[in-house]
Amino acid sequence: MKEFNEYIIANEPIIRLSFFVSILLLMSLFEYIIPKKELLLSKFKRWSNNISIIVVNSFLLKFIFASSIITISIYTTENKIGLLNLFEISFFFSVILSIILLDLIIYFQHRLFHKIDFFWKFHKVHHSDMDFDVTTGLRFHPIEIIISMLIKMISVFIIGVPIIAIVIFEIILSSLSMFNHSNIKLPAILDKRLRYFIVTPDMHRIHHSIHNEELNSNYGFNISLWDRIFSSYTNKPKNGYEKMTIGLKEFYDENKTVSILNILSLPFRKK
Numbered sequence: 001m002k003e004f005n006e007y008i009i010a011n012e013p014i015i016r017l018s019f020f021v022s023i024l025l026l027m028s029l030f031e032y033i034i035p036k037k038e039l040l041l042s043k044f045k046r047w048s049n050n051i052s053i054i055v056v057n058s059f060l061l062k063f064i065f066a067s068s069i070i071t072i073s074i075y076t077t078e079n080k081i082g083l084l085n086l087f088e089i090s091f092f093f094s095v096i097l098s099i100i101l102l103d104l105i106i107y108f109q110h111r112l113f114h115k116i117d118f119f120w121k122f123h124k125v126h127h128s129d130m131d132f133d134v135t136t137g138l139r140f141h142p143i144e145i146i147i148s149m150l151i152k153m154i155s156v157f158i159i160g161v162p163i164i165a166i167v168i169f170e171i172i173l174s175s176l177s178m179f180n181h182s183n184i185k186l187p188a189i190l191d192k193r194l195r196y197f198i199v200t201p202d203m204h205r206i207h208h209s210i211h212n213e214e215l216n217s218n219y220g221f222n223i224s225l226w227d228r229i230f231s232s233y234t235n236k237p238k239n240g241y242e243k244m245t246i247g248l249k250e251f252y253d254e255n256k257t258v259s260i261l262n263i264l265s266l267p268f269r270k271k
């Protein structure tokens with residue numbers, strides 16, 4: 001197990017980067033071939049700024065948090081701390097259970113980010129994007145990234161998540177976030193079938209609506225079931241997927257939401 005963990009730790013950055021680049025390119029290609037909704041703003045301007053904030057966040061995660069979360073995971077495994085280490089369950093089952101539990105936690109974390117003013121201040125940056133495409137899925141304020149990582153560290157400690165489960169979960173989260181924010185037109189029947197299991201672009205686009213009742217629904221990131229179980233599911237937007245307005249009423253202005261300086265300062269600005 002020690003060699004296996006060492007192998008994962010040594011190769012994790014390159015595995016994650018390969019997935020990240022491949023899914024980003026694949027979704028961008030699909031957005032070009034089968035776009036769903038006409039974009040409002042200049043793609044070049046939005047993308048250059050959204051990608052800049054993604055680079056800032058990636059450095060933050062890589063250099064400050066990645067090693068800390070792995071250290072916590074090793075500590076819980078070696079000292080048999082954490083819920084999953086209390087029971088005699090197979091390694092495979094503990095990996096699957098960890099991934100499902102982490103997904104449930106970030107579902108509730110997302111609800112909290114909408115409910116509590118201090119968290120919403122930072123989460124607003126993600127919702128202030130006036131278009132919805134693959135880069136929106138990674139456009140978060142660095143402080144939201146830090147808060148999310150702290151919650152994840154505590155969760156890993158309490159659950160006793162194995163290292164491999166953290167790596168798999170992070171890859172699924174980043175890949176599905178790019179997928180379910182992508183501006184791609186899936187055949188209706190495929191969307192319907194996929195939606196039984198995972199969050200699809202149409203399902204998540206509703207969460208980026210300017211209307212409050214739609215904005216405060218469809219919080220799921222990966223597994224679509226949580227919204228159905230916890231009564232936060234909206235089936236379709238009232239203005240239709242192509243006609244719905246994306247963004248926030250209070251910051252519906254290109255000059256206040258697109259540039260990296262606007263993205264970073266938005267939580268501290270008045271409407």
Ligand SMILES: [Zn+2]
Pocket residue numbers: 110114123127207
């Ligand atoms: Zn949200």
